[in-house]
Amino acid sequence: MRKPIIVEQRFNTSTETLWKAITEHQQMIQWYFENIPDFKPEVGFTTQFLIENEGRQFTHLWKIVEVIPNKKITYTWQYKEYEGESIAVFEILEHKHQSILRITCEGLETLPQDIPEFTRQSCQGGWDYFIKQRLKDYLVE
Template sequence: MENYEPIALEVRLETTLETLWEALTNPTHMRQWYFENIPDFKPEKGFETRFQVQSEERTFTHIWKITEVIPYQKVSYTWRFEEYPGESISLFSMTEKNDTTLLKLESHILKPFPKDIPEFKRESGVAGWDYLIHKNLVAFLRKSKAC
């Protein structure tokens, strides 16, 4: 079996634990920085949601299932796609220190995705998570702080 190196990001955010938790788990907030077409999200073990993302001529129907929730500390969920084999898991953990909150993200491949699809290449995953966390989430938190 191949060894897939996990994607790992760490960012210290100038926000409270409560605000970060809401950004990561409240679908209204998630639609503003993550995926605009998330129909619903509940930080409850076993909750499942699905939505489509179009990339060029390919459709990716995301299927997320919550695997673990510790409020204000951790949330994780598996990612599958209706159209393709494979599965990954994303783990978000957070800790507050002074006036900042440390967010750690890990994404692990559980079952391999097709190698011939650009969106499933490791570089694409790294770039996607970097964009979502370091650009979108950071901008969302800055904007919400100003409101």
């Protein structure tokens, strides 16, 4: 098992506001993936949606496996077209009137290593983009 990808970002917002941004469908489509058809922070909930990149299709398959309201949500992340499964853990920590979001992504090595989007560099860049740019900008608006 390889070292997980970990991305952290501080936000000048409450843990409740941050939780809603990462778990409420109408907010998620503003900063995350705009074509998520539905999302519920409930264990067992599943959703799927298609992302295309450079002629390749990536049907995202998410399944919620753990929920601690306002603190943590974990989901498996698979693709219909490819073998393997990763896990994304979103943890919210409180620190001096700020909230910290920590994303831990594990299992990347189970995905096909000959697909550019599954490289460690690509995944790290993706999480940095979504959390440190898109979500940060969304919560500042």
